[in-house]
Structures are given as C-alpha cells and as structure tokens.
Amino acid sequence: MSQLEKLPRMQDNDGLRLLDGLRVLDMTTSIAGPYATQLLADLGADVTKIEKVGAGDDTRAWGPPFLDGESLWYLSVNRNKASVTLDVSRTEGQAILDDLVRQSDVIVLNMVPQVQQKLGLDFERLHAINPRLIHVSLTGFGVSGPRSSLPCYDLIAEGYSGVMDLTGEPESGPQKVGTPAADLLAGQDVALATLAAVIERQRTNVGKRVDVSMVASMVRFMSPRIVPYLGSGERVSRSGGRDSVIAVYQVFDTADDPVTLGLGNDAIWRRFWEAVDSADYGASEKFRTNAARRNARPEIVETISAVLKTRRRSEWLALFAEYRIPAGPINRVDQVVTDPHLLDDGLFYTVLGENGLVPQVGLGIKFDGQATVHRRPPPALGQDTIRVLQERLGMSEARLADLKNDGIV
Structure with a gap:
C-alpha cells in the first residue's frame, strides 16, 4: 500500500464558511498567488480561477512528479476553486471578464503593471467598472519603483531578502530555503491584506488597491535579523543550525x-x-x-x-x-507525513479527484475546534467554464459553443 493510500480519505463537504459570499477572481499563476487564493477559498470564499485557454496555470506543467497526469505542485495550492478558461487578450474574452468583475469582490493578479495595463486589468480601469472591487497585485517588486517591471520567482526574492546569505553552514555557499518561502509568505500577505481591505470596505463601500511585493514580504520575514544589525552595526553571518543570539x-x-x-x-x-x-x-x-x-x-x-x-x-x-x-x-x-499528532489533527488527507486520489495538506488553523476546509479537489483545466458562465452571466449553450469554437474559452 502506498503512502497516498494510507492517508485518511476526506469527502467533499461544506468546509469552513467564514468568508461565505465573498467572490474572488484568481488570475494568478505559479505558487504565490494560487496559495493566497487557496487560503481565501479554505476560509469559505468563492474563488474562480481564470486560466489560459489550452495551457492553464504554469504549474500544471511543473514536473515530474505528476500524479495521474496532474502536476503535484499545482495540486498543492489549488483546492476549493473553480477553473474557467478565458482568453482575456481578445476583445470578447475581456468583455466576459468585465462581466465577472462586476459581480466580484476581489481580483488577485500576479502581473507586472505593464501587463495589467496591456490586458485592461489595471486598477483604474477595473475600479471604474466596479468601484467596490478590491484589486490585489502580487508581484516580485511591487507596482512602482525602478524594479516594478522585472519578473521574479521565489529564488530571486530569497536572494534579494538576505535569507539565502544566512542559510546554510558557515563554510558553505548561500542556500535557498527548502520550500518556496517567498511565495508562501507573500501569499499569506495577500490573504491578510485582502481581508483587511474587505473589513474597511464594510465602512466605506469602496474598493482598494493592494500592492504585495514578494521581496518586501521576504525582507519583513528577516526582521529579527535586520533590526539587530541596524541597531548594533554587528554583521550577521551564516551559522547553520546554530543561532547567533541564543547561546544554545x-x-x-x-x-x-x-x-x-x-x-x-x-x-x-x-x-x-x-x-x-x-x-x-x-x-x-x-x-x-x-x-x-x-x-x-x-x-x-x-x-x-x-x-x-x-x-x-x-x-x-x-x-x-x-x-x-x-x-x-x-x-x-x-517522516513528517506519518507524524501521529499531525495526522490526528487532520493535516494530511486525500480526496477523490477527476483521475483518482489527490493528496492534500490542510489549513492547520482551527475555528471553534473545526479545521476541515475541504470542499472540492483542485479543478481540472476549464472544468467549470460552462457552469460559471451559465450561472453567473446567463450564457446560452449556443453562445458558449461559439466561444469555444473561437478559442475564447
């Protein structure tokens, strides 16, 4: 029996409903953005993942390893979402997205400002369509400043932040953290900032422009190292697993x-x-x-x-x-995935996806003792396109067939 088959099986259920009624358009790809929207989805938000026609999220191609043809990296950050394929670079696709924006509370993008403007996804344009929309940009360096147009991945952000210089043994070279730390930390910041903006909107009834930078998130992660240096001038260096402040x-x-x-x-x-x-x-x-x-x-x-x-x-x-x-x-x-305490907490489980069992790591946060977040497995590419456009925009089957034939959806 494989490790996958040993994990407890989770059935689709209602999950947590703290954000019930909050509609989120997820136009991100890779890890940081999808992780952010999965956090919102785990808490009950209705997240619709807008993906490129034919290709989808970049992580769908990240592998091996694959499981039943799906990238396991993709499967790690996309549960509880619907997937809609849409070519927003074309006029008809942009018009459909505009209609979805009118019905949404939040849009999350990980495009640099120039790409947002080229596709008509910048804050100014979408705010005019829906003044209550919370527009969240997650980029490597923020939406302003000399580096705002530069591409970025977790590795690049870790290098900028100083964490790589302090990771590893003194005699070794700089090392990356063993998980995409900048992606996950910036993703958490997106979820936190989105919820703060939602709370403010309850008072103002006006949306917000949120700007999250992977480098800034990672630099803040370094605060316990940076502040002592700024206050003392004492440079810190790699010490492996030995802390330089606590004696033992x-x-x-x-x-x-x-x-x-x-x-x-x-x-x-x-x-x-x-x-x-x-x-x-x-x-x-x-x-x-x-x-x-x-x-x-x-x-x-x-x-x-x-x-x-x-x-x-x-x-x-x-x-x-x-x-x-x-x-x-x-x-x-x-060994982590067989830890009895973590298993008892429901942190690891499997669900039945389109092609078989899918492993998942839970949210790990409890509300009134409840930590079950699972509502649906990570979606196949475009799995929900027809349903979403029919239910939300009232499109006819004939119209949807035309859009599909034209490669718009």
Missing part, C-alpha cells in the same frame, strides 16, 4: 540520530542541566545569563555534545518532554 540553539548528535535543542531562557537552561543530572553545572555563576553563556558557547556546546552522545534520541526526547525542554527530531518529509 542548534543541532546535536545523540547515540543514534540528531536532535534539535533550544535553551532559550534561564529557566530552560537550568531545567536542562537538572534533566541530565548536572544541576550544579547549570547553576554556575559564569553561565547565569544568556550573554554570559554566549561568551562561553564553545565550552558549553562541547559539554552538551558529550552528554547527548551517551543516549539514544528517543530517550532524550522523552526526558526533555518531561522537563519541558524545547527539543525535537529532524524529520524527513516522509
């Missing part, structure tokens, strides 16, 4: 597998040494503060290393849990 905050070897350990305050420091039967060492005056421990870090790390190598990781983790000491394993992805 790193990976240690045990008798078998490595363990993470963070002794972030004085009380935890003392509890650690009590747990390993060396309370006197922990109570030493020369280790009384974190600043003092930083000065003595090489000695402390050598001592802890020797202690932890005497027992297996599972023994240490059980003991540290008893003493409330922050510690844990370094899980591989295949």
Whole structure:
C-alpha cells in the first residue's frame, strides 16, 4: 500500500464558511498567488480561477512528479476553486471578464503593471467598472519603483531578502530555503491584506488597491535579523543550525540520530542541566545569563555534545518532554507525513479527484475546534467554464459553443 493510500480519505463537504459570499477572481499563476487564493477559498470564499485557454496555470506543467497526469505542485495550492478558461487578450474574452468583475469582490493578479495595463486589468480601469472591487497585485517588486517591471520567482526574492546569505553552514555557499518561502509568505500577505481591505470596505463601500511585493514580504520575514544589525552595526553571518543570539540553539548528535535543542531562557537552561543530572553545572555563576553563556558557547556546546552522545534520541526526547525542554527530531518529509499528532489533527488527507486520489495538506488553523476546509479537489483545466458562465452571466449553450469554437474559452 502506498503512502497516498494510507492517508485518511476526506469527502467533499461544506468546509469552513467564514468568508461565505465573498467572490474572488484568481488570475494568478505559479505558487504565490494560487496559495493566497487557496487560503481565501479554505476560509469559505468563492474563488474562480481564470486560466489560459489550452495551457492553464504554469504549474500544471511543473514536473515530474505528476500524479495521474496532474502536476503535484499545482495540486498543492489549488483546492476549493473553480477553473474557467478565458482568453482575456481578445476583445470578447475581456468583455466576459468585465462581466465577472462586476459581480466580484476581489481580483488577485500576479502581473507586472505593464501587463495589467496591456490586458485592461489595471486598477483604474477595473475600479471604474466596479468601484467596490478590491484589486490585489502580487508581484516580485511591487507596482512602482525602478524594479516594478522585472519578473521574479521565489529564488530571486530569497536572494534579494538576505535569507539565502544566512542559510546554510558557515563554510558553505548561500542556500535557498527548502520550500518556496517567498511565495508562501507573500501569499499569506495577500490573504491578510485582502481581508483587511474587505473589513474597511464594510465602512466605506469602496474598493482598494493592494500592492504585495514578494521581496518586501521576504525582507519583513528577516526582521529579527535586520533590526539587530541596524541597531548594533554587528554583521550577521551564516551559522547553520546554530543561532547567533541564543547561546544554545542548534543541532546535536545523540547515540543514534540528531536532535534539535533550544535553551532559550534561564529557566530552560537550568531545567536542562537538572534533566541530565548536572544541576550544579547549570547553576554556575559564569553561565547565569544568556550573554554570559554566549561568551562561553564553545565550552558549553562541547559539554552538551558529550552528554547527548551517551543516549539514544528517543530517550532524550522523552526526558526533555518531561522537563519541558524545547527539543525535537529532524524529520524527513516522509517522516513528517506519518507524524501521529499531525495526522490526528487532520493535516494530511486525500480526496477523490477527476483521475483518482489527490493528496492534500490542510489549513492547520482551527475555528471553534473545526479545521476541515475541504470542499472540492483542485479543478481540472476549464472544468467549470460552462457552469460559471451559465450561472453567473446567463450564457446560452449556443453562445458558449461559439466561444469555444473561437478559442475564447
């Protein structure tokens, strides 16, 4: 039995309905934008994904790996949405989109300003069509400034932000974070900013122009590193799994597998040494503060290393849990998805898609104890085109047939 088949099966249901009635047009592609709109969809928004005729979202081609012909990257950020194919570069396609805009609350785009204007998707034009529309731009560098026209991917944003320079071992070169961090952080910012704009619109009845930059989101992510530098002038450098502020905050070897350990305050420091039967060492005056421990870090790390190598990781983790000491394993992805606690929380599940089982990672946020967000699997390309245009715009079957023959939908 494959890992996919072992996951709990989720049936399509009502999911969360916090944003019930909020209509979102998702004109984004790749990861950041679709992740943002999936967050809104998970919370109950009605998200319609507008895709290129014939090709669709760029991520539909990202692979291998594929599952039943679908890109697993695409499947990771597109559940709870409807898919409509539409060629907005043509007059008829733009007219259809305008009609959808009139009925929508939010539009999310990840196009640079010049492309928005070329396609008639800029804020000024769409605001004139629907003054209540919240227009959200998600780009690499924002919609203004000298870099506003430049393309961007997660890798580029991570490089600009400084996170790559601080990731990895001191002797290694800069490293990218192991997940598309800039995409996901900027996507979260889009969801947050959209909800803030929706709340303001309840007071003003007027839409908003929202500008989210992947680089800015990633730079803000670096605040705990940037602010200390600005305030002290002390440059930070790569330290691997060893924090440069907290004296003991790193990976240690045990008798078998490595363990993470963070002794972030004085009380935890003392509890650690009590747990390993060396309370006197922990109570030493020369280790009384974190600043003092930083000065003595090489000695402390050598001592802890020797202690932890005497027992297996599972023994240490059980003991540290008893003493409330922050510690844990370094899980591989295949170990993460079999974590009993995460499985019990419903974070991993499968749903039945068009071609078979589809794995998903849940929202992980609970409302009144409820965390089930699934309403429908990620849509096949153009799966909902006919339904959406009939239900929302009242199009006849003959009209839809003509549009399809002309390559508009």
